[in-house]
Amino acid sequence: MMLPRTGIGVDIHAFDSAENPAPLWLAGLLWEGERGLSGHSDGDAVAHAAADALFSAAGVGDLGTHFGTDRPEYAGASGVKLLGEAARIVRAAGFEIGNIAVQFVGNRPKFSPRRQEAEAVLTAAAGAPVSVSATTSDGLGFPGRNEGITAYATALVVSLAPQESAGRDTLEP
Ligand SMILES: Nc1ccn([C@@H]2O[C@H](COP(=O)(O)O)[C@@H](O)[C@H]2O)c(=O)n1
Numbered sequence: 463m464m465l466p467r468t469g470i471g472v473d474i475h476a477f478d479s480a481e482n483p484a485p486l487w488l489a490g491l492l493w494e495g496e497r498g499l500s501g502h503s504d505g506d507a508v509a510h511a512a513a514d515a516l517f518s519a520a521g522v523g524d525l526g527t528h529f530g531t532d533r534p535e536y537a538g539a540s541g542v543k544l545l546g547e548a549a550r551i552v553r554a555a556g557f558e559i560g561n562i563a564v565q566f567v568g569n570r571p572k573f574s575p576r577r578q579e580a581e582a583v584l585t586a587a588a589g590a591p592v593s594v595s596a597t598t599s600d601g602l603g604f605p606g607r608n609e610g611i612t613a614y615a616t617a618l619v620v621s622l623a624p625q626e627s628a629g630r631d632t633l634e635p
């Protein structure tokens with residue numbers, strides 16, 4: 463039986479505190495006029511959490527395993543590029559991707575008006591449906607103080623490799 467596998471990913475990035483902050487890239491979109499997130503790459507916490515959930519579901523490590531900050535080629539890399547690469551790695555490991563669901567916690571950007579646009583960009587990158595939702599933390603904690611964003615993601619993948627039979631049906635009654 464081909465049972466699906468779930469995965470989880472969490473990513474946190476602080477807003478850039480520089481006087482002239484980097485632009486904000488989140489959920490694969492550029493948010494004009496919004497303070498950017500700091501990071502070795504473009505800081506797209508939504509795309510990173512989605513990629514991490516894929517690696518988790520396939521059991522092939524995590525973001526640091528594949529795109530570590532010691533890799534200069536990923537300096538400034540786009541989250542969309544990392545998600546596309548993560549999907550390629552997971553497929554090369556013998557999995558198909560069912561879907562990815564991401565929720566971020568933060569006051570800004572006001573996400574829902576651009577949800578469809580973001581989901582289309584991330585879905586194209588992953589080659590599988592990606593849904594994104596947002597919530598505030600009701601003013602509490604670092605997202606509530608506009609210091610940063612947390613993104614949580616789950617992913618579902620299915621192995622395309624023949625499964626070895628195991629468990630109850632191999633046991634004597
Ligand atoms: N950055 C955000 C945060 C929230 N939303 C939308 O607002 C709804 C209500 O948020 P609460 O935290 O007050 O429950 C939420 O369900 C989102 O639809 C948003 O668009 N952008």
Ligand SMILES: C[C@@]1(CO)OP(=O)(O)OP(=O)(O)OC[C@H]1O
Nearest residue numbers: 501502503505510525529530536
């Ligand atoms: C994506 C990578 C690599 O550029 O850098 P960051 O942008 O700092 O992002 P993080 O979510 O901390 O994950 C680690 C790295 O793999």
